[in-house]
Amino acid sequence: MKEITAIIRRDKLHETKKILDELGYPSVSIQSVDGRGKQRGAVCDNDLDPELPDKYCTCVKLTPTPSTYALEHSLPKVALFVPKRMLTMVVPDDVVSKIVKSIIKVNRTGKTGDGKIFISPVESALRVRTGEKDGEAIS
Amino acid sequence: MKMIRAFIRPEKEQEVVLALEGAGFPSLTKMPVFGRGKQKGLQVGPVHYDELPKTLIMMVINDDDMKKVITIITDKAKTGFVGDGKIFVSPVETAYTVRTGEAVL
Numbered sequence: 001m002k003e004i005t006a007i008i009r010r011d012k013l014h015e016t017k018k019i020l021d022e023l024g025y026p027s028v029s030i031q032s033v034d035g036r037g038k039q040r041g042a043v044c045d046n047d048l049d050p051e052l053p054d055k056y057c058t059c060v061k062l063t064p065t066p067s068t069y070a071l072e073h074s075l076p077k078v079a080l081f082v083p084k085r086m087l088t089m090v091v092p093d094d095v096v097s098k099i100v101k102s103i104i105k106v107n108r109t110g111k112t113g114d115g116k117i118f119i120s121p122v123e124s125a126l127r128v129r130t131g132e133k134d135g136e137a138i139s
Numbered sequence: 140m141k142m143i144r145a146f147i148r149p150e151k152e153q154e155v156v157l158a159l160e161g162a163g164f165p166s167l168t169k170m171p172v173f174g175r176g177k178q179k180g181l182q183v184g185p186v187h188y189d190e191l192p193k194t195l196i197m198m199v200i201n202d203d204d205m206k207k208v209i210t211i212i213t214d215k216a217k218t219g220f221v222g223d224g225k226i227f228v229s230p231v232e233t234a235y236t237v238r239t240g241e242a243v244l
Contacts, residue, residue, distance in 0.1 A: 035168035079156040107237045114237035118199055
């Protein structure tokens with residue numbers, strides 16, 4: 001069993017869920033997270049994510065977030081974050097590459113901010129309702 | 140590669156992030172979480188807080204950088220009082236960049 005953690009754009013969530021349905025692995029946990037990558041969150045073009053408010057950089061500084069705290073406490077600068085969606089799913093070993101390939105195919109735009117996918121091992125799984133273990137629990 | 144999950148005080152988040160950025164680890168994901176620890180929350184007079192707000196910082200780094208990153212996080216997030224948080228490290232086998240499709244961190 002492997003755990004796939006994919007951090008993707010918010011507006012690609014629907015398409016990603018659709019392709020996971022088609023592959024036959026619809027079980028997924030979705031969480032709203034904030035992230036930053038090599039660009040340190042300095043992403044100001046909102047062409048690719050229509051949900052981002054206009055002038056995102058300005059918004060971050062104005063809303064009462066930890067950033068405001070940083071300004072008040074005269075930290076050297078403010079750390080910027082970009083809103084993302086995090087998908088977590090546990091799948092059998094043999095389908096990992098297939099799922100990763102389809103997630104990449106759907107989410108790829110070629111511009112920075114497309115996201116990352118991490119694969120980590122999972123030792124065991126348990127379905128709470130029936131008590132089934134490992135392979136049966138995630139099928 | 141290792142995945143580091145650090146549960147820290149929300150007010151220390153900016154300091155930790157900026158310190159990590161300064162040391163050359165700008166990439167991370169954060170999310171607000173609620174939790175409790177050994178002390179079963181917090182008792183202030185008659186009021187009992189069962190779960191307290193924390194920030195979860197998640198980052199994936201190369202094995203060699205693990206000690207350095209953990210030192211930075213502990214340095215910046217430490218106040219010496221209960222509720223400073225925990226750091227968990229777990230293995231990651233592969234990391235893909237969606238933009239290029241390559242299996243590099």
